[in-house]
Amino acid sequence: MKKKNSKSTKKETPALRVDSSSVVLARPESLYDVENHYCAGCGHGIIHRLICEAIDDFGIRERVIAVAPVGCAVIAYDYWNFDVTEAAHGRTPAVATGIKRVRPDNIVFTYQGDGDLAAIGTSEIIHAANRGENITVIFVNNGVYGMTGGQMAPTTLAGQRTATTLNGRSLKREGYPIKILEMLAVLPGTKYAERVSVHSAQEVVRAKRAIKKAFRLQIEGKGFSIVEVLSMCPTYWGMTPIQSADRIKNEVSTFYPLGVIKSC
Amino acid sequence: MAKIKINKDKCKGCYLCIVNCPNGLIKVSGELNIRGVKPAVFSGGKCTGCGMCALVCPDCGIVIYK
Numbered sequence: 001m002k003k004k005n006s007k008s009t010k011k012e013t014p015a016l017r018v019d020s021s022s023v024v025l026a027r028p029e030s031l032y033d034v035e036n037h038y039c040a041g042c043g044h045g046i047i048h049r050l051i052c053e054a055i056d057d058f059g060i061r062e063r064v065i066a067v068a069p070v071g072c073a074v075i076a077y078d079y080w081n082f083d084v085t086e087a088a089h090g091r092t093p094a095v096a097t098g099i100k101r102v103r104p105d106n107i108v109f110t111y112q113g114d115g116d117l118a119a120i121g122t123s124e125i126i127h128a129a130n131r132g133e134n135i136t137v138i139f140v141n142n143g144v145y146g147m148t149g150g151q152m153a154p155t156t157l158a159g160q161r162t163a164t165t166l167n168g169r170s171l172k173r174e175g176y177p178i179k180i181l182e183m184l185a186v187l188p189g190t191k192y193a194e195r196v197s198v199h200s201a202q203e204v205v206r207a208k209r210a211i212k213k214a215f216r217l218q219i220e221g222k223g224f225s226i227v228e229v230l231s232m233c234p235t236y237w238g239m240t241p242i243q244s245a246d247r248i249k250n251e252v253s254t255f256y257p258l259g260v261i262k263s264c
Numbered sequence: 265m266a267k268i269k270i271n272k273d274k275c276k277g278c279y280l281c282i283v284n285c286p287n288g289l290i291k292v293s294g295e296l297n298i299r300g301v302k303p304a305v306f307s308g309g310k311c312t313g314c315g316m317c318a319l320v321c322p323d324c325g326i327v328i329y330k
């Protein structure tokens with residue numbers, strides 16, 4: 001970390017104490033010091049940073065290969081200071097499978113939105129998990145298609161208004177919101193599935209722990225790990241960031257319960 | 265005592281840091297920043313350096329000094 005003022009007696013100390021064993025700097029090395037394009041209060045910014053902290057904690061920055069999605073995070077490679085490639089919409093698990101099989105010593109993860117993973121990429125995620133690919137998946141569930149204007153996603157809650165469900169999602173018309181982790185948990189190939197959130201500082205600490213665990217399992221060669229992160233999309237929820245955080249706490253996380261769904 | 269520094273022009277004005285400070289030490293500035301939003305500012309006081317504010321900042325705009 002750069003010393004801002006070498007004359008000052010005040011030392012710039014690590015800003016974030018994320019768990020007892022790790023102390024993390026305000027901006028991890030894996031995260032470029034550039035502005036991100038995300039809306040105010042968007043969860044993507046927090047999740048990007050947590051991934052970078054986890055990678056720095058393990059000292060694996062030079063071994064990581066990420067596969068970025070189609071969605072608001074499509075240009076994540078502009079923010080991450082490690083190798084990143086891109087896949088067609090929903091196909092990151094297939095691309096990650098290929099990379100990991102050819103380069104097993106690399107740490108390979110996909111970063112996917114709920115449109116990417118739970119709609120167009122449903123088949124890819126199920127089969128990657130079922131094959132027990134030794135990859136890590138960071139699944140950002142914000143309940144809408146952010147990038148394209150806030151349309152309904154398979155994860156959209158019942159009654160939620162979106163650009164394509166103007167009067168709220170009707171279970172009769174649009175079906176039920178999908179609990180992807182619970183679905184994947186029945187597959188023997190899935191070794192670790194945890195749902196976390198970034199709506200408060202406490203939950204951010206838990207999210208970091210889960211992301212680290214998922215990477216650790218891959219480093220140990222244990223197989224498929226997935227962390228679902230409930231994330232704010234204030235813009236297409238039509239709310240302020242604070243209201244969005246409250247919505248996760250009071251509504252979203254009651255339908256999508258936080259915690260370990262599967263661990264073995 | 266600890267203190268924080270908020271990078272005023274990085275701040276997008278989400279105010280998640282404000283609601284996450286257990287001691288209520290962050291407030292909304294009266295002035296606009298370069299983006300045209302009123303950034304969060306540290307109002308001083310008994311900062312414990314707990315890091316809650318920085319943990320929730322989506323834009324890495326907060327540094328903590330101890």
Ligand SMILES: Cc1ncc(C[n+]2csc(CCOP(=O)(O)OP(=O)(O)O)c2C)c(N)n1
Nearest residue numbers: 070071072089113114115116144145146147
């Ligand atoms: C093959 C294909 N179909 C559709 C699209 C349009 N499209 C772009 S992003 C997106 C959904 C993004 O939603 P999500 O994955 O939830 O990411 P978010 O923006 O919410 O983070 C869609 C449908 C596309 N780019 N490619």
Ligand code: SF4
Nearest residue numbers: 038039042072146233
């Ligand atoms: S549209 Fe939603 S998901 Fe996309 S950057 Fe804005 S807040 Fe984030």
Ligand code: SF4
Nearest residue numbers: 275276278279281321
């Ligand atoms: S959390 Fe960051 S971006 Fe949001 S108001 Fe605070 S300093 Fe600004």
Ligand code: SF4
Nearest residue numbers: 285311312314315317
């Ligand atoms: S470090 Fe803790 S006490 Fe200090 S301003 Fe941030 S949240 Fe408040």
Ligand SMILES: [Mg+2]
Nearest residue numbers: 113114144146
């Ligand atoms: Mg989404």
